[in-house]
Amino acid sequence: MNDNIGLKRVSLILPSCLLIACLIVLFPNIRAMLASDYLITFKNHFLGILLEAIPFVLLGALLSSFIHLIMPEDFLGQKMPKNPLAGIVIACVLGTVFPVCECGMIPLIRRLVQKGMPVYIAAVFLLSGPIVNPVVFSATAMAFQGHPEMVYARLGIALVTSSAVGLILYFTVGKNPLRHTVASTAGHEHASVKLFGGGHSFRAKSSAFFQHATDDFMDAGKYLIAGCLITAVLQTFVAHNTLAAFGNGPISSYAFMMGLGFILSLCSTSDAFVASTFMNTFSHGSLLSFLVLGPMLDFKNMLMLLSAFKTKFVLGLMLIVPPIVFTFSVLTDRFFIP
Numbered sequence: 473m474n475d476n477i478g479l480k481r482v483s484l485i486l487p488s489c490l491l492i493a494c495l496i497v498l499f500p501n502i503r504a505m506l507a508s509d510y511l512i513t514f515k516n517h518f519l520g521i522l523l524e525a526i527p528f529v530l531l532g533a534l535l536s537s538f539i540h541l542i543m544p545e546d547f548l549g550q551k552m553p554k555n556p557l558a559g560i561v562i563a564c565v566l567g568t569v570f571p572v573c574e575c576g577m578i579p580l581i582r583r584l585v586q587k588g589m590p591v592y593i594a595a596v597f598l599l600s601g602p603i604v605n606p607v608v609f610s611a612t613a614m615a616f617q618g619h620p621e622m623v624y625a626r627l628g629i630a631l632v633t634s635s636a637v638g639l640i641l642y643f644t645v646g647k648n649p650l651r652h653t654v655a656s657t658a659g660h661e662h663a664s665v666k667l668f669g670g671g672h673s674f675r676a677k678s679s680a681f682f683q684h685a686t687d688d689f690m691d692a693g694k695y696l697i698a699g700c701l702i703t704a705v706l707q708t709f710v711a712h713n714t715l716a717a718f719g720n721g722p723i724s725s726y727a728f729m730m731g732l733g734f735i736l737s738l739c740s741t742s743d744a745f746v747a748s749t750f751m752n753t754f755s756h757g758s759l760l761s762f763l764v765l766g767p768m769l770d771f772k773n774m775l776m777l778l779s780a781f782k783t784k785f786v787l788g789l790m791l792i793v794p795p796i797v798f799t800f801s802v803l804t805d806r807f808f809i810p
Contacts, residue, residue, distance in 0.1 A: 510708055518704035521772070522697065524739045525575040529692050532576025536583035537685035541677070543587045552590055556642045560635050563596035567604045567634075573740045574602035574767045575696060575776070579688040582780040585650055592642040599634035599793070602740040602767040603627065612763070615744035621809050622756065626744075626763045629800045633764060636796050637789070649785035695779045699772030703737040725758040726798055733766030740767035757805025765797045 553559050572580060581598045585591060602608065604627055616622040729750075738746060743766050747759045769790060777786045 514704050514708040517708055518700055521700045521703055521737060521739075524742065525573075525696055525700070525772070526693075528573040528576035528739070529579070529696060530576070530689060532572055532578065532580045533685045533689035533692065535570075535572070535576075536579045536688045537681050539580070539583050539587060540684050541681055550588065552588070552593060556592065556639060559590060559593040560596050560638045563593045563638065564600055564604070564631055564635065566597050567601035568606070570601055571605050571607045572601060573608070574770070574773050575692075575739070577601055578773065578776045578780055579692045582650060583688070585648070590642075591645050591649060592638045595641050595789070596634045596638035599637060599768045600630050603630035603764065608740045608744075608767075611741045612744040615748045619751075622760070622763075625756075625760055625804050625809060629760055629764045629797065629804055630768075632800055633768070633793065633796045637792055640792055644788075645785070649781045651780060651782055691779055692776050695775040696772060699737060699775040703735065703771055722755075725754050726761050726801065729754060729758040729762035730765045730794060730797065733762040734770050736766070737770040737772035738766060743767065755805055756809045757801045760804060761797055761801040764801065765794060768797070769793050 553562065570580075577598050581594050584597070585594050609623070609627065612626055613620070613623045733743070736743075736746070744763060747762050750759060750762075774786065774790070777789070
């Protein structure tokens with residue numbers, strides 16, 4: 473196992489060193505360039521997104537490791553209800569309990585699927601959890617003070633959308649979409665260690681716990697960093713005022729706000745404060761599409777999803793989720809928001 477850890481570190485350090493060396497050779501005045509306004513803005517965006525996401529990724533990795541060490545394999549597969557509607561209700565309830573944003577959801581969901589949770593239930597939890605949990609609900613209420621209809625509309629659209637996606641996946645996904653199944657990781661040195669019982673020492677248990685958490689954190693973290701870099705570039709060099717010119721129409725405003733949510737890759741605990749600044753510019757429905765699609769699918773999370781799930785499954789989500797969010801956002805704006 474030490475050899476594997478060494479290889480992982482080398483695989484991360486060597487490309488970084490090579491990139492730094494290339495930048496120094498190609499841009500000898502790189503220090504002066506780093507002082508430019510654009511790069512200062514880029515650094516602020518990158519660090520803001522990264523520092524906002526890392527605590528939740530870490531929390532997700534710790535929960536994932538804890539679940540891995542207390543649950544036997546296929547435990548959730550035996551305990552989860554066979555009725556899809558009951559399973560979807562359970563997933564929605566779980567989403568209201570776990571205070572984890574979309575970044576921390578991915579390592580947690582991957583572990584739950586490995587433990588036997590049906591994919592459609594995991595997808596409902598993955599999509600609804602970052603929006604309906606109490607932390608995000610409170611943040612949305614603070615951002616939209618005086619507009620409680622936006623708070624409850626966001627909650628309702630998230631639950632309905634994730635439930636609809638869950639039902640579609642129940643009828644369409646038959647195989648495990650994970651890139652790495654339990655069988656592929658069975659050779660891990662800590663595979664047989666359990667937190668409770670098993671006759672292992674406290675040192676062995678704590679070592680197994682932090683080793684699994686570190687593996688999950690590193691797997692998700694490298695894609696998180698890549699997503700943050702690309703998102704920061706988009707936020708820095710793409711003029712929002714120029715893009716806003718395409719968002720004046722009744723349909724294009726939805727497309728613009730959903731695209732903005734995908735590009736900005738904001739944490740679900742803070743995106744409501746950004747959306748509230750557009751209250752006098754865009755319709756309530758287009759703002760809701762931003763508030764719902766962003767936490768479900770954004771650029772940063774797309775890369776993290778690709779690290780855990782097969783490409784076909786991720787592409788399927790990207791084709792299914794936006795039309796459903798658009799449909800329910802339009803209907804909510806038309807019939808339920810005064």
